[in-house]
Amino acid sequence: SSGQFGLVYQIFSITIATMGAGFIFFVMAQQNLSPKYRPAMVVSALVVAVACYHYFRIFNSWNESYALNAGAYVATAVPFNDAYRYADWILTVPLLLVETVAVLALASNIASGMIWRLAVAAFVMIATGYPGEISGDTTTRLIWGTISTIPFIYIVYTLFVELGKSLDRQPPRVQVLTRNLRLLLFASWGFYPIAYLLPVILGGGSLSANGVVGLQVGYSIADILAKVGFGTLIYFIALEKTAHDRSVGV
Amino acid sequence: SSGQFGLVYQIFSITIATMGAGFIFFVMAQQNLSPKYRPAMVVSALVVAVACYHYFRIFNSWNESYALNAGAYVATAVPFNDAYRYADWILTVPLLLVETVAVLALASNIASGMIWRLAVAAFVMIATGYPGEISGDTTTRLIWGTISTIPFIYIVYTLFVELGKSLDRQPPRVQVLTRNLRLLLFASWGFYPIAYLLPVILGGGSLSANGVVGLQVGYSIADILAKVGFGTLIYFIALEKTAHDRSVGV
Amino acid sequence: SSGQFGLVYQIFSITIATMGAGFIFFVMAQQNLSPKYRPAMVVSALVVAVACYHYFRIFNSWNESYALNAGAYVATAVPFNDAYRYADWILTVPLLLVETVAVLALASNIASGMIWRLAVAAFVMIATGYPGEISGDTTTRLIWGTISTIPFIYIVYTLFVELGKSLDRQPPRVQVLTRNLRLLLFASWGFYPIAYLLPVILGGGSLSANGVVGLQVGYSIADILAKVGFGTLIYFIALEKTAHDRSVGV
C-alpha cells in the first residue's frame, strides 16, 4: 500500500542522510583525538561510506521495484534487489569487528587471532542467512536462519565476554562507556535476526507487504544503530582515553 | 493559486540556500574557536547538512506535486511528500538537544541522563504529531496535536529552566547570550505547533491551499530559526567562552 | 528584441562569473589577514555564494521565459521569476549589514542593537518593495516604492553617519578607505531604487521590454557593486588594520 511504500522509502532516505552525516562526523571528529585513536575513526568513516553507497543502490532499487497504480503500489518487472544489503554486510561487518577488537586493547597477537576467527564466523553467518532471506517459503527461512544464528551467537557471545574482561584494563570512565558499548552491540546485532523473523511473525512470509516492510525497516534501524551509533560510542571511548592519556602524561 | 505556489517555492529555495550557507559558515567558523568548543560547530554543520538534503527532496517533491494549468496550479497524481520534514526532525532534533545540553555545561552524567530523557520525549512528540499532520480532518489534527504537545512542553520547559539555572555557571557576557538562546529556543520551537495549527486557524484543514501554504512557510521559517539561527547563537556563546578561557589562562 | 534579450543574458552570465570569482577571492584572501578580521571574509564569501546560487536560478529562469521566434524573443508560458532576486536580498542584505557594522568597531552592545534595528528596517524595505515590483501598473509601483524608500533612507542614513563617526576611531589609512566604503554604500544601494524606477522613466512599466531590460541590468550591476565591490573594499580595510595591528605590536 501507499503508506507502506512510503514508510520504507522514508526509512531508506533517512538512512542515506544518517550515513552521510556520520561520514562527515567521523572525518571531522578525528581532530579531537590523539593520533593513536584516529584510525578508529577512519574505520568508522569507511563503514558508513560503504553503507551510504549501498543504501543509494537500495533506495533506487526500491523505487524501480514498485510503480504507483491507482493509488497503491504494485511490483514491477524489476525485482527488489535484496542482495545489496548482504553485500554491504560482507564488507562492513569485518570492519566493525576490527573496531571492536581494537577497543579491547588486547595484546596484538591475541587480537589478530580473534579477528580472524570472528571474521570467518561472520562470513558463515552472512552466507547462510542469504538463502533464507531470498526464499519466500517460511520453512526454508527458518532453517537457514537457525544455521546462521550459530555463528551469530558465537560472535556476539565472544565480544560480549571479551568486552567484559577488558573492563579491568580500562580507566574508570571508559569502563562505563565500554559497558554501554557492549549493550549496544548486543541490542543492535540482536535486531537483525528479529527483523529477519518479522515476515514469519507478521505472517505472509517475505513476499507479503507486511513482511517486506518489517524487514526493510528493521534492518535499516539496526544498521543505523550498529554503524553510526556504534561508531559514535567508539568516539566517546576514544575521547576519554585521549583525556586519560594526557592526564597521565602520555 | 500561482502566487501561493510561488511563495512556497521561494521559501523552499531560500531555505536550501540558508542551510548551505550555514554549512559553509559552521565549517569555516571553527578556526575562531578553541578546540574545546569546535565539536559544537561540527554538530551544527551536521544539522544543516541533513536539513539541506531534506529540503532538496522537499523542493523537488513540491515541484512534482503541482502542475501549471491555465494559470493556476493543480495537484498532480503524485502527492506532496510531507514525511520528509518529519524524517528530517527525527535526525536533527536530537542533535539540537545535544548542542543545547552541551551549552549547559552540566556534569557529564547528569547531562547524559537529560539527553536521553529529552530524546525520548522528542521521538514521542514527532511520532504523535505525524498522524495529525497527514490527516485532512481537523478533529484528528487537533487530537494528535494535543497529545504531541505534552512531550513538547516537557522538552521546552526542561531546557528553559536548565538554561536559566546554568546562568550562574557562566561568565557575565555569556549570560546575556544564554538568555537570548533560551528566548530563541522558546520562540523557534513554539513556531512549530503554531504552524501546525495554521490550517485549522486559516480554515480548510491541511488540504486547502491556505492551509498548505501556511504550514509549509511556517515550518520553513521555524527550521531556519531553530537550526541556523540557533547554531549561530551557539557560535557566539562559544566565541565568548573562548575569549574568557584565554583571559583566565586556560 | 534579440539585442535586449542578449544584453540581459550576458549581464546575468557576467554576474554569475563575478560572484564565483568573488567567492574564490574571499576564501583565498583570508590568509593575508590576521585571524581577527577573517570572519569578515567568511561573511563576504557567504554573501556571494548565496548570490551565485540565486543568479544561476535567475539565468535559467530568463532562458525559460523567452523563446526565439522569427528573430525576436517572445514570452513563453513560463513567467520570469522575479522573486529570486528578492529572496536573495532577504538573505544577503542582513549579512552585508553585519559586515558594515563590524567595520564600525563599535562597542558590542551598541553594535548588536544597531544590527537588529537595521535588519528590521531591511526586511520592511524588501517586503514593501516586492508588491510594487511584480505589479505592471505604474501607480502601484510608485506607491509601494515610496513606502519602501522610508526604511531604505533610514538604513543608508544611519550607516552613512555611523561610518563618518567611526573615522575618529580608525588609523589614518583606514580612514580614507572607510570614506570610500561610505561612498560605495551610498552609490551602490542608491542604484536599486533608481533601477526600480527605470520602467517608469523609460516608459511602459515593468512589463515592457525596455522596462524589463533596464530593471534587470540595473539590479545586476548594483548587486556586483554592493556585494563584490563592497567585500573587496572591506578586504582592503582589513588588510590595513592587519598591518596597523602588527606595527603597534598587537
Added chain:
Amino acid sequence: SSGQFGLVYQIFSITIATMGAGFIFFVMAQQNLSPKYRPAMVVSALVVAVACYHYFRIFNSWNESYALNAGAYVATAVPFNDAYRYADWILTVPLLLVETVAVLALASNIASGMIWRLAVAAFVMIATGYPGEISGDTTTRLIWGTISTIPFIYIVYTLFVELGKSLDRQPPRVQVLTRNLRLLLFASWGFYPIAYLLPVILGGGSLSANGVVGLQVGYSIADILAKVGFGTLIYFIALEKTAHDRSVGV
C-alpha cells in the same frame, strides 16, 4: 568550410585547456612565493578562472552555431555569441591592470589613481569596440575601431612608460623580467586590434568565413598570451623579488 570550423574548434579547446592548466599553476605556485607576492597569483587565478568559464560558453556557442551539412559547415539559426568575449574582457582587463600596476610598486595613492584612470579607459575601449565587432559592415567596423583605439593607446602607453620608469626601483634581475613584461604587454594587447582588423584585411567583413576564423583565432591567441603568459611572467618577477627579499634579510 570543415577545415576552418575545425581550426576554430581546436583553438577554443586549446584555450580552455590552457586556462585550466593556468589556474592549477597559479594556485599551486603560490607556495614558492613569499606571502607578500601571493595576492598577484590569486588575481591571475581569478583571471584565468573567469576566462575558462567564458571559453566554455564560447566553445559551446560555436558548436551550436554551425551544423555539418554535406561536408561543410553552415550557420544554424542560433547565431554565434560574440558578446561572451567582450563580457570576459569587462572582468579580466581591470584585473590585469591591477596586476600590472602592482608590479610597478608605486606609492599606493598614485597607484590607486592610476588604476582608476586605466580602468575607465579600459571600459571605454571595450564599450566602443563592441558596436564595431557585431556589425558586418566594414566602414562601421573601422569607425568604432578607431574610436576604441584612443583609450587603447592611452592604456598601453601609460603602462609602457610606467613600467620603464619603474625599472630604477627594481633589483637588476627583476629589471630584465620587467622589460620582457613590458614587451609582452605591448605585443599581446597589440594582437587584439590586429585581430579586429583581420576581417577587413582578409576581405569579406566579419561575416565571411575567413573573417570569422581570423578573428576568433587571433583573439584566442591574444588571450592566452595576455592572461596565461602575462601571469607566468608576473610569477617569475615575484619569484625574483622573493629571492631578493630573502637575500637582503626581509
Added chain:
Amino acid sequence: SSGQFGLVYQIFSITIATMGAGFIFFVMAQQNLSPKYRPAMVVSALVVAVACYHYFRIFNSWNESYALNAGAYVATAVPFNDAYRYADWILTVPLLLVETVAVLALASNIASGMIWRLAVAAFVMIATGYPGEISGDTTTRLIWGTISTIPFIYIVYTLFVELGKSLDRQPPRVQVLTRNLRLLLFASWGFYPIAYLLPVILGGGSLSANGVVGLQVGYSIADILAKVGFGTLIYFIALEKTAHDRSVGV
C-alpha cells in the same frame, strides 16, 4: 540465469565499493606513518584508483551485455568487454611489483634490476594470457594459459624467495608480517590462473554461463585480495617499521 547475472552484478558492485574504500583508507592512513614509508601508500592509492575506474567500466559493460528477457538474461548485441580487466592489470601489476620490491629493502641497484625483470615477465604473462582469455575454445585457452604460466611462476617464485631472504634484514615483528605478505601474494596471485581455468573445470568453456560467472567472480575476489588486502598488509608492515624506527631513534 537471473541468479548468475545477479551474483556477478553484486560482485562487481562490491569490488567498486572496496576499491573506493581502499582509496580513502590509503590516503588517510598516510598520517600514521613516518614520511619514509608514505610513498608505499601513494602507490597503493594509485593501484585501487585505477582498479576502481576499470571496475566502473566493467560493471557498466556487464549491464549493457545482458538484457532481462522473460525472467532470464540473454546476451545483447554488445559483447561483454573482457579487455578492461587485462588493461587494468597492465597498469596495476607493475605498481604492485614496485610496492613488493620496496618492502624487500634491497640495495637500490639490485632492486632496480629486479623490478625491470619482473615487469617484463608481467607484461609477457598478461599478453600471452589474453588470447586464451578471449577464445571460446578450451584447447586454445589451455595452450595460451600454459605459456602465460611460465612468467607467472618466475614472478611469484622470485618474490617468494626474495621475501624469504629479506626476513633477516627486518625487525622481528615485521618478519611475521612479511611471512604473511608472502603467503598472501602466493594465494592471491594463484587465484588468477585458477579462475582462468574455471571455465574448463566447470565445463562449457568461457562462453558458457557457468564459465563466465566463475571467471568474473574469481578474478574479482583475486583483485580485492591482491590490491586492497595486499596494500593493507603493506600498511601494517610500514606501521611496524615506523614504530621500530622511532624506538631506535631514527
Added chain:
Amino acid sequence: SSGQFGLVYQIFSITIATMGAGFIFFVMAQQNLSPKYRPAMVVSALVVAVACYHYFRIFNSWNESYALNAGAYVATAVPFNDAYRYADWILTVPLLLVETVAVLALASNIASGMIWRLAVAAFVMIATGYPGEISGDTTTRLIWGTISTIPFIYIVYTLFVELGKSLDRQPPRVQVLTRNLRLLLFASWGFYPIAYLLPVILGGGSLSANGVVGLQVGYSIADILAKVGFGTLIYFIALEKTAHDRSVGV
C-alpha cells in the same frame, strides 16, 4: 574490424587512466621533495592534466567515429578528430622542454635562450607534421614528415648533448638517472616519427584500418612514456637531489 576498434578503444582508456594516476602521483609526490624541486612536479602535473583532458576528447571522438554494423566497425559521418593530439602537443611539448632544461641546471640566461630556441623548433616540428598527418596520400605524408624531422633532430640532439654535458655538474647517483633520462627522451620521442610512418610501412596509408590502428596505438604509448614515464624519472632525479642537498647541509 572489431578487434582493431577494441584495441584502440582500450589503449585510449588505459591512457586516460594513466594520465589520471600520474596527476594524483605528481601532486602527492611533492611532499617528498625539498621545495626547490617541487615546481618540476607542478609542471609534470600540468602536462598530464592537459593530456588527460585531450585523451577524453580523443576517446569520445573515436567512439563517435565508428558504429557497430554487423559485427564490424564502419566509419560514421563524423570523422575522427586527429587534431586533438596535435593540439595537445602544442601545449605539452613546451612544458616538457621546460622540465628537461631545468634538470640541466644551467645558468639561467643560457637556459632561457635554449628554451626559446627549442620551443620554436618544437612549434615548427608540430606545425609541419600536421599537414602530413591528415593527408591520406603517402607521398604527402613522407614529404611533410621529412620536413618535420629536421627540427625534431635539432631538439633531440640538443637535449641529448646537453644532458650529457650536464653529467659533470651532477652528483654521482643523479648521473645514472640522468643518463636514463637521456635514453628515455631519445626512445620516447623517437617513437613518434616511427608511429607516424606505420601507415606507410603497414601499407594502406593513414586511412586504412591497419594504418589508423598502428598510428593511434603508437602515439598513445609514446605519450605515456614521454609524459608519465619522463615525469616519474624527473621525480627520482629530484628525490636524489633532495637527499644530496640534505647530506651536504643545504
